[in-house]
Amino acid sequence: MEALRATNLKAYYGKAQVLHGIDLVAQPGTVTAILGRNGAGKTTLLQSVMGLGPRIEGEVTILGEPARGLTTDAIARLGVAYMPQDVRGFPKLSVRENIQVAASTVRSPRPLSEILEVLPEIEPKLDSPAGTLSGGQQQLVGIARSLSMRCQLLLMDEPTEGLMPRLVSQIGVVLRQLASEGVAIVIVEQNIGLMLDIGDVVHIVEKGVIKWRGTPQDVVSAHVLDHYMGVSPAETSQEA
Numbered sequence: 001m002e003a004l005r006a007t008n009l010k011a012y013y014g015k016a017q018v019l020h021g022i023d024l025v026a027q028p029g030t031v032t033a034i035l036g037r038n039g040a041g042k043t044t045l046l047q048s049v050m051g052l053g054p055r056i057e058g059e060v061t062i063l064g065e066p067a068r069g070l071t072t073d074a075i076a077r078l079g080v081a082y083m084p085q086d087v088r089g090f091p092k093l094s095v096r097e098n099i100q101v102a103a104s105t106v107r108s109p110r111p112l113s114e115i116l117e118v119l120p121e122i123e124p125k126l127d128s129p130a131g132t133l134s135g136g137q138q139q140l141v142g143i144a145r146s147l148s149m150r151c152q153l154l155l156m157d158e159p160t161e162g163l164m165p166r167l168v169s170q171i172g173v174v175l176r177q178l179a180s181e182g183v184a185i186v187i188v189e190q191n192i193g194l195m196l197d198i199g200d201v202v203h204i205v206e207k208g209v210i211k212w213r214g215t216p217q218d219v220v221s222a223h224v225l226d227h228y229m230g231v232s233p234a235e236t237s238q239e240a
């Protein structure tokens with residue numbers, strides 16, 4: 001069963017239309033990459049699926065259930081975790097408590113020991129208030145929170161922003177591992193290199209429309225990056 005299907009999805013902030021009929025399918029066990037310039041509507045797309053923010057039209061189906069009009073809580077209960085761009089969590093709570101809060105929202109959370117196997121960097125920080133961590137470390141805590149929820153659909157908005165290249169690669173490994181467990185990952189990223197590396201399907205959004213979709217190999221051979229993103233393939237290393 002498809003993890004996510006959005007059909008003719010339109011989103012409006014007041015009278016301003018930001019999404020103009022997006023069709024998007026995410027299959028279990030795959031990484032769906034969403035690329036696009038600033039302001040293209042990528043964050044709005046994730047928020048629309050989650051029932052956050054804009055008014056939407058069109059259909060959203062999550063794991064076979066019609067999801068448009070449901071509250072964000074109800075959407076999360078279908079098995080969806082959303083990691084927003086600003087993933088600060090609860091700054092005064094410890095890292096351990098931040099993970100526990102996320103874990104408490106689901107029936108069978110992933111045990112902390114399993115999370116630490118994938119993200120060993122956070123172990124020494126477990127008892128520190130999350131707000132005292134660096135931006136990059138806070139991103140890792142955000143990913144740990146998502147892992148704890150053992151979701152079937154994971155929506156992530158620029159999870160590698162501010163991370164050192166070594167951690168970026170590690171996030172890539174973690175996401176591929178999650179996908180191999182059957183999770184559908186939909187990820188908005190500025191790090192094109194990472195998306196070409198771990199993505200199964202790449203979508204390019206421009207002005208609220210999906211202008212192009214294909215495999216990472218097609219992205220490179222069809223020269224879509226220079227056309228839509230203004231970057232040459234040589235500029236797409238993970239460190240970019």
Ligand SMILES: Nc1ncnc2c1ncn2[C@@H]1O[C@H](COP(=O)(O)OP(=O)(O)OP(=O)(O)O)[C@@H](O)[C@H]1O
Pocket residue numbers: 013016018036037038039040041042043044045
């Ligand atoms: N709360 C809001 N109210 C009104 N307009 C908004 C709101 N949020 C976003 N927009 C507008 O919607 C458009 C799409 O924004 P969105 O954040 O979805 O783009 P994006 O592709 O995620 O960009 P970025 O890479 O900069 O995060 C932009 O023109 C933005 O100004």
